[in-house]
Amino acid sequence: MARIGIMVCWVVGGFFTLAGGINLVTGGGLAAAILMLAGVVLLPPIRELGNRFLPSGVPWWAPAVLAVILLVVAQAAEMSSEDPARPTARRSTQGGISAKTVQKAATRKTGPAPAPRQMLRVSAPDIYNTYTANELAADDTYKNKRIIVQGRVDAITEDWGSPTVRLDAGPGHYVLCRFEKEQRPSLTSLAVGEEVSMEGTCQGMTLTFLAFSDCRPAR
Numbered sequence: 001m002a003r004i005g006i007m008v009c010w011v012v013g014g015f016f017t018l019a020g021g022i023n024l025v026t027g028g029g030l031a032a033a034i035l036m037l038a039g040v041v042l043l044p045p046i047r048e049l050g051n052r053f054l055p056s057g058v059p060w061w062a063p064a065v066l067a068v069i070l071l072v073v074a075q076a077a078e079m080s081s082e083d084p085a086r087p088t089a090r091r092s093t094q095g096g097i098s099a100k101t102v103q104k105a106a107t108r109k110t111g112p113a114p115a116p117r118q119m120l121r122v123s124a125p126d127i128y129n130t131y132t133a134n135e136l137a138a139d140d141t142y143k144n145k146r147i148i149v150q151g152r153v154d155a156i157t158e159d160w161g162s163p164t165v166r167l168d169a170g171p172g173h174y175v176l177c178r179f180e181k182e183q184r185p186s187l188t189s190l191a192v193g194e195e196v197s198m199e200g201t202c203q204g205m206t207l208t209f210l211a212f213s214d215c216r217p218a219r
Helices: 002-025 030-042 044-053 062-080 087-092 099-110 124-133 135-142 181-187
Strands: 120-123 146-159 162-170 173-179 195-205 210-217
Touching (some): 124 135, 124 146, 124 162, 124 173, 124 195, 124 210, 135 195, 162 195, 173 181, 173 195, 181 210
Parallel strands (some): 120 146, 173 210
Antiparallel strands (some): 146 162, 146 195, 162 173, 195 210
């Protein structure tokens, strides 16, 4: 039985010592050191020293039991020190990169949001004269774009069920602003000769006038 006990001490003590040493080298901390200590205490040569120097009545395995208890306490303290409420923060700091660092880098890369583009504003005579001077160049500048056109009301009519407002663009010329039916109430207070601003999408030149669609009164 004595030989079996010595063999068990060698096996268990050697395993604890080896496992604790490996964990200690790889950064295991206090728990690894205590595990290694427990293994060393179990080794028969160390046990013999314990029998010599321990006070009478204290068994040789008492230091090993104490070391194991310290190991359990250390592991429990290490687990309780982790904050379960912040798993995202811990993951984001792996590899030395924090969430704040990533956010700052993204801000530097994208830069501030661009300012909203100001809508082009032009008078009815000016845009009409631009089209009569060079219709191709005028299309490149205005066609299919939202524009605010300013001018004097020449007529308020209805064309194929859609309200329309004509803006004077010079003798015999005008800009026709076509509105959706929902915009009709906003046009009832207009009067011929009044200076107004209309927002709409430029459709380009027709045979007799410059057309704007989807219009609405502009501020």
